[in-house]
Amino acid sequence: MRQLVTKIPKQHRVLIVATSVFLSIVLLLPSEQASASKGSKSDSLEIGKRYSLDIPQSAEDLTLEQAISELPALPEEDLSLNWSVLQVQKGDALSALFKKANISQQVMLDVLALGNSVKTLTRLFPGEQLEFGLNETGELQELRYALNHLTTLRVSRNAEGNFVAEELKKEVELRSQFASAEIRSNFWSAGIEAGLSEAQIMSLAGIFGWDIDFGLDIRGGDSFSVLYETQYVDGEFISNGNIVAAQFQNQGHVYQAVRHTDGNYYKPDGASMRQAFLRAPVSFQYVSSNFNPRRLHPVLGTVRAHNGVDYVAPVGTPIMAAGDGRVIASTYNNVNGHYVFIQHANNIVTKYLHLSRRDVKQGDRVRQGQAIGRLGATGRVTGAHLHYEFVIDGVHRNPRTVKLPQATPLQGKEKQLFSQQAQQIIAQLATKERVLLAKTATDATAAP
Numbered sequence: 001m002r003q004l005v006t007k008i009p010k011q012h013r014v015l016i017v018a019t020s021v022f023l024s025i026v027l028l029l030p031s032e033q034a035s036a037s038k039g040s041k042s043d044s045l046e047i048g049k050r051y052s053l054d055i056p057q058s059a060e061d062l063t064l065e066q067a068i069s070e071l072p073a074l075p076e077e078d079l080s081l082n083w084s085v086l087q088v089q090k091g092d093a094l095s096a097l098f099k100k101a102n103i104s105q106q107v108m109l110d111v112l113a114l115g116n117s118v119k120t121l122t123r124l125f126p127g128e129q130l131e132f133g134l135n136e137t138g139e140l141q142e143l144r145y146a147l148n149h150l151t152t153l154r155v156s157r158n159a160e161g162n163f164v165a166e167e168l169k170k171e172v173e174l175r176s177q178f179a180s181a182e183i184r185s186n187f188w189s190a191g192i193e194a195g196l197s198e199a200q201i202m203s204l205a206g207i208f209g210w211d212i213d214f215g216l217d218i219r220g221g222d223s224f225s226v227l228y229e230t231q232y233v234d235g236e237f238i239s240n241g242n243i244v245a246a247q248f249q250n251q252g253h254v255y256q257a258v259r260h261t262d263g264n265y266y267k268p269d270g271a272s273m274r275q276a277f278l279r280a281p282v283s284f285q286y287v288s289s290n291f292n293p294r295r296l297h298p299v300l301g302t303v304r305a306h307n308g309v310d311y312v313a314p315v316g317t318p319i320m321a322a323g324d325g326r327v328i329a330s331t332y333n334n335v336n337g338h339y340v341f342i343q344h345a346n347n348i349v350t351k352y353l354h355l356s357r358r359d360v361k362q363g364d365r366v367r368q369g370q371a372i373g374r375l376g377a378t379g380r381v382t383g384a385h386l387h388y389e390f391v392i393d394g395v396h397r398n399p400r401t402v403k404l405p406q407a408t409p410l411q412g413k414e415k416q417l418f419s420q421q422a423q424q425i426i427a428q429l430a431t432k433e434r435v436l437l438a439k440t441a442t443d444a445t446a447a448p
Helices: 001-005 010-028 031-045 064-069 094-100 105-112 115-121 189-193 198-207 414-445
Strands: 083-087 129-134 140-146 151-157 163-169 173-182 223-233 235-250 253-259 288-291 308-312 318-320 326-334 337-344 348-358 371-375 387-392 395-397
Touching: 010 387, 083 189, 094 105, 105 115, 129 223, 173 189, 173 235, 189 198, 198 223, 198 235, 235 414, 253 414, 326 348, 337 371
Parallel strands: none
Antiparallel strands: 083 129, 129 140, 140 151, 151 163, 173 223, 223 235, 235 253, 288 308, 308 387, 318 371, 326 337, 337 348, 348 371, 348 387, 387 395
């Protein structure tokens, strides 16, 4: 080889060497753009804050330091170990996985000797994974098992060489999400169209369930807007979080709710959304007739007072106590069928008729939302439904419109701080509504 090199003319050899040196200098020196980027960004960012970083247009825009810092790493993982990942197969026991990892059964017994903290390792399911970290001599130094998306069980050796168990928690990143819709056919369909989950739709109904009867009061043209949390771990969506704020426009009335740190929802002025009575004792379903004191009775064919509300739902649907109270009647007759009457404070009585089953007896104390029976078709009826009455001082009142006493509002400094924060959140909700309306109008104009 050396003889071949010496046969190259001297001037050619000099040119090759010079070119090699020049290329080495060009490749090793950072570009002007990269140097400037490295100097300016690090000076302007504050340590300890989370930033939304712009993704470079090409790999050439990344400096070597940036590329290394953006590589994902397992939390607190000892990179000096040799790691192997084994997936649990059908029929696998912990001993089989240890054997596959070339770890002795005695070591497995030492791990299990830690007791309840590692008991979950004895209940493995197909598809789950165990991570084994071995040192250079093949001894187990660390074992990892993901309990869920957020928590990992880690078994490792301490300084004395004994195994210890601990749970590693991943950081959960909360992001804000906005949803809004106008109701055209029904509330449920509008919620699904807005991208809400079934649980979120039920939560939204629960927040406003003291002000709105979702079985009777919803109309076409009503609308709602929601700000809610979404949870991410390592950039991956995990689940939806709490509803932070919501607004519901129902028949010209605007209802607003903001979540407080105590987990309850309040109006922007600090008044509680919770009231002494639910507007409806059954989850919103289909309704056969509204409040009408001059209603034509469907069985007798005569005009008789129908001092209540009928809710149509499948037989067996749980019926809830509208408020806290004491059961003063739980029995049966040919007209009411199985029925329950509840006495509440302030001389208020609620009545629940035509049940298929009663789950409470006379004298029982009940709490708001507690199941007291099941919807049915007993007594003088033409079909399965719940007949619900709301009586104050012996006078029937429309449960959909009667003014209900509220729970204790926020007070003092707590109320002042909450109101300030609530106004900002409601303003944010309104801004997002305007942006969505503008976008919708633009899209409609651009459509062919």
